Amino acid sequence: MNTSELNRAVRDALADRGDPVSRLGYFCAPFRPRSGPLSDRVIKTYRGGRDPEVLELLARRHDAYAACLRDAGVTLPETRFLVLEEAGFQRPVILQKALPPETMLRDMLRAADLKTAIALLDQAAISIAGFWAAVARRPERIGYHPSIRNFAMGQEGPIFFDTFPPLIGYSREEMGRLLLRFSESRLIRGIGPILPERIRAIQDEWYSPAGTIVGLIGSAVRLRPDDKADLLDWARGFAETHLTGALKDEVMAELDTPPRLPTIWTATRRILGLEGKPNV
Structure with a gap:
């Protein structure tokens, strides 16, 4: 999927989110869509806001951190960081390949x-x-x-x-x-x-x-x-x-x-x- 299709799929999944996979998270309650193109992914959504400079840096640091972990020999599931645009309001989202x-x-x-x-x-x-x-x-x-x-x-x-x-x-x-x-x-x-x-x-x-x-x-x-x-x-x-x-x-x-x-x-x-x- 290209970025536009991926954003649309994430919005559809958020509109019909399933039960949380975990309630332990300090930042969010991850969930796995019940159906659709992201049903093999866990979706983690975080508090949005109108502070693009914070979120732009966060996106860069997330990519750098994932690369750092892999370079250090840490195995990660397929992981992608997105920032959804919602009428001037931006929401960070992580998509991650679901693990059994x-x-x-x-x-x-x-x-x-x-x-x-x-x-x-x-x-x-x-x-x-x-x-x-x-x-x-x-x-x-x-x-x-x-x-x-x-x-x-x-x-x-x-x-x-x-x-x-x-x-x-x-x-x-x-x-x-x-x-x-x-x-x-x-x-x-x-x-x-x-x-x-x-x-x-x-x-x-x-x-x-x-x-x-x-x-x-x-x-x-x-x-x-x-x-x-x-x-x-x-x-x-x-x-x-x-x-x-x-x-x-x-x-x-x-x-x-x-x-x-x-x-x-x-x-x-x-x-x-x-x-x-x-x-x-």
Whole structure:
């Protein structure tokens, strides 16, 4: 489809949107059309507005971030970023090739036996460490949000599908403004100007190599609390085998007790009533 046809198909899908695939997203509730030319896609729509300079930069940064992820060895489903024009009002939209529900890593981890679960986690953790190694020498501020809910598992390994916001090139202050600008929650947008540091802090784990790895471990422990000891043993072995230097030391220091979600995220989830399901 050319751009005009694609925009028309997106508008038709929005007019007849199906049930959300997930209600976990901070920014949107992705959905998959029930029929039509985009029925094999997940559609993610974000808060529109009349700030074209913000959205034009967002579109460029999204393309740059998707390229950065792929260059760093991260597998993405086919992903396209659009800005729909609606009488002077512009709406960002991401179209993404739908992934089979049975490949969602979170659900696979819950259903698997312990040995299989650890093998899945090992693949995800290796891919996270590989990403950080690949971008270590890049000059831009680059982040990554590889939580369990943002991964599927294909035949060749992890598939990552969370490209919004594009974590490339934005300062901490700028990303804090994006977190407010595109939040679907009026309450969050109301709290933000009063407690701006609380909102800015949401992003900090995304820009921390150790934080992303520890976050994966903590999520696994929360998913399988009865296997906590075995999962922490695996995590220590992973750090010893695959990490070096300061990154290894930071991760090991966090594994004396089961990692916990940052307070800012537990509070935000509570405010938004978010579920812990795959955010595809």
